[in-house]
Amino acid sequence: MSVQIGNIDLGEFPLLLAPMEDVSDPPFRYVCKQNGADMMYTEFISSEGLIRDAAKSRQKLDIFEYERPIGIQIFGSDIDHMREATEIATLAKPDLMDINYGCPVKQVACRGAGASLLQDIDKMVAMTSAVVKATHLPVTVKTRLGWDDNTKNVYEVAERLQDVGIQALTIHGRTRSQMYKGEADWRLIRDIRKNPRIKIPIFGNGDIDSPEKAAAWRMEYEVDGMMIGRAAIGYPWIFREIKHYFNTGEFLAPPTIAERVDVCRAHLDKSVQWKGPRTGIFEMRRHYSNYFKGVDHFKEFRMKLVSVQTVEEVHELLDEVVDHYSAIMA
Structure with missing residues (x-):
C-alpha cells in the first residue's frame, strides 16, 4: 500500500x-x-x-x-x-x-x-x-x-x-x-x-x-x-x-572516503550557488566535521578546511583528503 x-x-x-x-x-x-x-x-x-x-x-x-x-x-x-x-x-x-x-x-x-x-x-x-x-x-x-x-x-x-x-x-x-x-x-x-x-x-x-x-x-x-x-x-x-x-536484510557498506568527499563537494557547490561564495563557504564550515566523523586523524584537514577562503582552495584540500587516505588504505 x-x-x-x-x-x-x-x-x-x-x-x-x-x-x-x-x-x-x-x-x-x-x-x-x-x-x-x-x-x-x-x-x-x-x-x-x-x-x-x-x-x-x-x-x-x-x-x-x-x-x-x-x-x-x-x-x-x-x-x-x-x-x-x-x-x-x-x-x-x-x-x-x-x-x-x-x-x-x-x-x-x-x-x-x-x-x-x-x-x-x-x-x-x-x-x-x-x-x-x-x-x-x-x-x-x-x-x-x-x-x-x-x-x-x-x-x-x-x-x-x-x-x-x-x-x-x-x-x-x-x-x-x-x-x-x-x-x-x-x-x-x-x-x-x-x-x-x-x-x-x-x-x-x-x-x-x-x-x-x-x-x-x-x-x-x-x-x-x-x-x-x-x-x-x-x-x-x-x-x-x-x-x-x-x-x-543486509547492510550496505559505509561510504568510502571518496564518497564522503563527493557528497561534501556537492553540498559545497550547491551552497555556493545558492548563497554566493562568501556565505556558502562560511556556512559549509560547520558540516566538515560531520562528513568526516570517525575518520582517523582528520583534525588537521578539518582545521584547514574551516580556514580557507575560496572554493578552489576547498576543492584542492578535498583532493588532498582523497589522495592521503587512498595512499594509507592502498
Missing part, C-alpha cells in the same frame, strides 16, 4: 527528512534527496518573518524542482498571522504546508509557538483549521507527545487535527520538557496509529539512527513512515542504507 498525502504518492514506507533550523536548507536537502529521502521540508519559517517580509524568512521559501515533493513548514503564535503566512508560502508552490507544533526551544515555545500550543489544544485546533482553509495544498503537522509527562495529549491532538483537515501527522516521541534528552518513546505513536478513528498517515520521529533500528521499529510501532533528523546531519547515506536493509 502506497502512503498518500493528498495527491502525493510517497511509496510504501517513506523516509522523510526532518525540518531542522540552520541545517535543512536547499544544499543539505539536495544531498539527502540524492541519497534516498522520499520527502523533505524547509527549515521552519516564522509567520511573523514572512508577514514582515524579513529577508531570512523569505530566503527559506526557496525550493527547487529536484526537491519535490517538498513541504514548507511554518510556526507562529497568532492565528491570523499564521493564516496570512500560509497564503504567502503557498505562492512559493510547495507540494504541501506543514505546521510546527513541536519545536521545544525557548525562543519559540516561550513565545506561544511551536510546542507551546500543546498547552492549548483549542487554540491549536483553531490555528490548524485557519491554515487548512488558507491554502489549496495538503496541510500536515509535526508535534510531540505533549508538554510534559503529565500532559501527553497527542492522542486527542491527532483526532482533533484530523477532524479539521490535516492530511498527515508526524509525532516526535518526546515531550517538550524532554527537549532532545532521554530516549524517544514511540508507544503512544503506535496507539495513535492503531486508533480506528485515525485515517491519515502517522509518521514516527526521534532516535532513528541505524538501519536495524528503523527495521525493528517499523515492525514494532506500525507507523506509515519515519522522519529522520539529526542522524542525517553529515550522513545523508542513512536514507539509502535503511532502504537497502529493508529490501535485502
Whole structure:
C-alpha cells in the first residue's frame, strides 16, 4: 500500500527528512534527496518573518524542482498571522504546508509557538483549521507527545487535527520538557496509529539512527513512515542504507572516503550557488566535521578546511583528503 498525502504518492514506507533550523536548507536537502529521502521540508519559517517580509524568512521559501515533493513548514503564535503566512508560502508552490507544533526551544515555545500550543489544544485546533482553509495544498503537522509527562495529549491532538483537515501527522516521541534528552518513546505513536478513528498517515520521529533500528521499529510501532533528523546531519547515506536493509536484510557498506568527499563537494557547490561564495563557504564550515566523523586523524584537514577562503582552495584540500587516505588504505 502506497502512503498518500493528498495527491502525493510517497511509496510504501517513506523516509522523510526532518525540518531542522540552520541545517535543512536547499544544499543539505539536495544531498539527502540524492541519497534516498522520499520527502523533505524547509527549515521552519516564522509567520511573523514572512508577514514582515524579513529577508531570512523569505530566503527559506526557496525550493527547487529536484526537491519535490517538498513541504514548507511554518510556526507562529497568532492565528491570523499564521493564516496570512500560509497564503504567502503557498505562492512559493510547495507540494504541501506543514505546521510546527513541536519545536521545544525557548525562543519559540516561550513565545506561544511551536510546542507551546500543546498547552492549548483549542487554540491549536483553531490555528490548524485557519491554515487548512488558507491554502489549496495538503496541510500536515509535526508535534510531540505533549508538554510534559503529565500532559501527553497527542492522542486527542491527532483526532482533533484530523477532524479539521490535516492530511498527515508526524509525532516526535518526546515531550517538550524532554527537549532532545532521554530516549524517544514511540508507544503512544503506535496507539495513535492503531486508533480506528485515525485515517491519515502517522509518521514516527526521534532516535532513528541505524538501519536495524528503523527495521525493528517499523515492525514494532506500525507507523506509515519515519522522519529522520539529526542522524542525517553529515550522513545523508542513512536514507539509502535503511532502504537497502529493508529490501535485502543486509547492510550496505559505509561510504568510502571518496564518497564522503563527493557528497561534501556537492553540498559545497550547491551552497555556493545558492548563497554566493562568501556565505556558502562560511556556512559549509560547520558540516566538515560531520562528513568526516570517525575518520582517523582528520583534525588537521578539518582545521584547514574551516580556514580557507575560496572554493578552489576547498576543492584542492578535498583532493588532498582523497589522495592521503587512498595512499594509507592502498
